[in-house]
Amino acid sequence: MAQQAFAESGADLELSGITKRFPGFTAIEELDLTIPAGSFFALLGPSGCGKTTTLRLVAGLEEPTSGRILIGGKDVTASKPYQRPVNTVFQSYALFPHMTVLENVAFGLKRRGIRDAAGRAHEALRLVELDHVSGRKPAQLSGGQQQRVALARAVVNRPALLLLDEPLGALDLKLRRQMQLELKSIQSDVGLTFLHVTHDQEEAMTMADTVAVMNKGRIEQMGAPQELYELPATAFVANFLGQSNLFPGEAVSSSGDLLVVGTGGTRLSVPRERAQRHSGEVVIGVRPEKILLHSEEPDAVAGQNVLGPGRVVDVSFSGVSTQYQVAVPGLGTLVVFSQNLVYGSVVSLGAVVWLSWGVEHGFGLADDPASIEQPGRFVDDTDTSAIALQQRAALEAELDEA
Structure with a gap:
């Protein structure tokens, strides 16, 4: 009543x-x-x-x-x-x-x-x-x-x-x-x-x-x-509503349904319909909970973005999930959320890992990469594809020796 x-x-x-x-x-x-x-x-x-x-x-x-x-x-x-x-x-x-x-x-x-x-x-x-x-x-x-x-x-x-x-x-x-x-x-x-x-x-x-x-x-x-x-449109929204891993780079291909971006010595894909810009300098991103951690390099599969190897530099338990910070040569530090389905962390501090996520989970922002300030998440101004490849090679060599 x-x-x-x-x-x-x-x-x-x-x-x-x-x-x-x-x-x-x-x-x-x-x-x-x-x-x-x-x-x-x-x-x-x-x-x-x-x-x-x-x-x-x-x-x-x-x-x-x-x-x-x-x-x-x-x-x-x-x-x-x-x-x-x-x-x-x-x-x-x-x-x-x-x-x-x-x-x-x-x-x-x-x-x-x-x-x-x-x-x-x-x-x-x-x-x-x-x-x-x-x-x-x-x-x-x-x-x-x-x-x-x-x-x-x-x-x-x-x-x-x-x-x-x-x-x-x-x-x-x-x-x-x-x-x-x-x-x-x-x-x-x-x-x-x-x-x-x-x-x-x-x-x-x-x-x-x-x-x-x-x-x-x-x-x-x-x-x-x-x-x-x-589907955040700007870096401000992407990082104010939760957290995001953002990757600035150059659009190298925009044919069909996918936008392919060269960043930090690798290539990442995002659906064209989920990207605000399709040419020139662009910024794409993915939410931390969409990323999977792998202790071994995963096989290349269509529809998957793969990064690595990288090193786990921080592990933070937060109840329902564990937050990992993974340093990837050429790309800075990425954040990964992993749901706590088992007791303890999935990987330990210092572990070498690979990261993957479905292409459909990515998004592209409207921002000009030069206008975004995100310390630790972006390729440094002095970084080039060649340096990124050198860093990755050094980490792979370290892994082989171990």
Whole structure:
């Protein structure tokens, strides 16, 4: 019943040509963004990228230098915060400590003279499964419960748009993961438009239908979480959403379905349809978990990229997987994630290994190789194919002697 009471559709949010300048720097530059009604949308990025400023502009807490903000087709650019069909849930719960849970949730309704404020507050608390603690004070609740009360207080006003500003940042890891699923479930139940601001990649990918990765006041890439992870368009996205092994090189062949790139004295292939650039200097990459480790050189198989020999220079156990860093002559240090299916590491520190991955797992970036800074992952400026081959020959000779 509580879900039905709040099942009112949200509203579209449109940002058109939004620029926000502060003295000495520009926080947001020419931002165009449309968020469909009823969607769960995440703005993801590092500190200082402009995501929180964007949220404050939508809430009316900041004024844009230029551009327009429309909610449900209505221009609210010049509207005061209280005139907008928007509510915000902050990282700090901002609950009144002297009031009960019910009084906290009903507070805004009573100030606006809404009839049956207590009844609507109970409905909101049932939605977040906390009606049984309605008579308690906030100090008597856990952090997760307080966050859900803050959410109920925002939802009870039935806004067209709910803004979430790092709402789970104060919670411990286990509780944060639990709340991620609960927030997604509540959003699906009530049908409101959620705009969630976070720097936590897992949080954004777990909850949001669409993720926009922000960098330096601009949206670097936007799409479904799986799409962004599996097919990043830029080095920033590839390394902000997880980790990536990136290889700059020269496109030596681009016929048929494959793009072949010469890099570090070897050749690697990637599907043409998964590459942003197909000629000249390019950057291709692969995620660490897509790579397989081999203690012996694998046979050449169509559809497989093979690198090696390389040496394991670091082994880090992380629970579900083990991270290996493998130094490959001519290519720097690559990262490999191996799922822990057996006790202990698959290979030991100092071991000589080969690496392979399916061509279909690779991707090609839009970046110019010269614009990317990735110490330890790229061929050094002084490196050439001849030097790479010499390094590989030296390692192979060392292996033979052993």
